[in-house]
Amino acid sequence: MPSPFANTTSPEGNISRMESAVSDKPLTTGKRREPYEQKRERAIRAAATVFAEKGYHGATTKDIAERLGIRQGSLYYYFRSKEEALEEVCILALRDYVGRMENITHSNKTFADKILDVVHSHLNSYRDDNEALKVHNDQRLYLPEERRERIKRDGSHYRKMLEDLFRAEIAKGAIPQNIDAQFAAQSVIGLCNSWGALLVRDDDIDMERLAERCSDLILNGCCYRPDHTFQSQP
Amino acid sequence: MPSPFANTTSPEGNISRMESAVSDKPLTTGKRREPYEQKRERAIRAAATVFAEKGYHGATTKDIAERLGIRQGSLYYYFRSKEEALEEVCILALRDYVGRMENITHSNKTFADKILDVVHSHLNSYRDDNEALKVHNDQRLYLPEERRERIKRDGSHYRKMLEDLFRAEIAKGAIPQNIDAQFAAQSVIGLCNSWGALLVRDDDIDMERLAERCSDLILNGCCYRPDHTFQSQP
């Protein structure tokens, strides 16, 4: 039996699969079998759901397999270990999350609109990746140090981009000097995470409204007078 | 061997112990043995530490016992089950936390000062009960419904008190009508929890300063101009 884990680092899958994906020969007829990477991602999402509900240690590989409709042993065709499954869930959670932040920081909207976008994007991650981001937040520390390096790097990158957003605004003089960019960024992340955790498995919440409220809280606090509302200069 | 779990509901301990505590006969000589309830609380705190570090499912009863300096089997003199230990940790976490909130709401400080006190008290819980509150936040959902009733009640009570704080200020007209008290209260709690989680095991953070910044963020946002700073009327 050929191992599907020929290459150890890339999350893109095994070599033979990659070659066949690159191969110019079109893969014949209509009803194709579901590609490896596609089913593997389904496996990752299944793991995310189970980890979110029961926690990493509380979840069993049997739980994950059942949700996928296969047997416990078969799961190891897609993961080398339960730990790897958790790592993949965390990586998946950060993938689009970080990408969207990059787009936001490079846009030329006003500061206030960027903050709204950040909050909106963050909260939306709890819809799209659903359980994955929750798992990243709550369970990633159960991974051993070596396995957390990439995850830590991505997380720090995200935080730093948000900090720089505040720093730039402070440098422009549009925000008081005494604001601490690190504090502000961490607060935005924390606020979004705590609301996001409540969002999971509660589909009837008005996201737009919530995002507006969150960014408004961050910019103006909950006690501002309308005529004092912050407006950043473009 | 008489079970120390004669009464099933009270967290105050077994009947014979309670009677001896009530007994008027003074309990003789100098070096007293550590009372049951006192050691039990040490056991709860040991459980809190271990649960905080490894998670409920990741922690073993052996871990808890070792931290307490006894053997795994002996732990069952203080807990009927691992689950009960988690429940007790959560109850302990909320005990003083809720009590302090009651004091704050009944004080006659200004709204702004009350919010500062709330934040200060919340963050301080992460120092005093240290791991317990973190365990409550992260692990309580692993308890079965029946065991969570009291915990849910206490948590809701806390949140409601905070909501009422905002509602009263809105009614006074000191805060804009369009502020949602539920949103504001939940945001305060979420912000404090996310900062609190970072506080655990990081002793060199200036708590006073952090509390001020958090309450300032909530009241005025991070982008206020000094002359716009919110001041509630007494």
Add this chain to the structure above:
DNA sequence: CTCTGTTTCTATTGACCTATAGAGTCCGCG
């Protein structure tokens, strides 16, 4: 010192879980 209740210990049971090995099945392709 002896008696009694308390606390801790050792030893074990039975359940459960991860990971692996190797056989079996399916399907597209030549």
Add this chain to the structure above:
DNA sequence: CGCGGACTCTATAGGTCAATAGAAACAGAG
């Protein structure tokens, strides 16, 4: 058709863990 790789299955090894039972150690009161 029948080969070969991809995928899934069964079965099990090897280990860990929660919880219990019963013996032992301990401490204070009479």
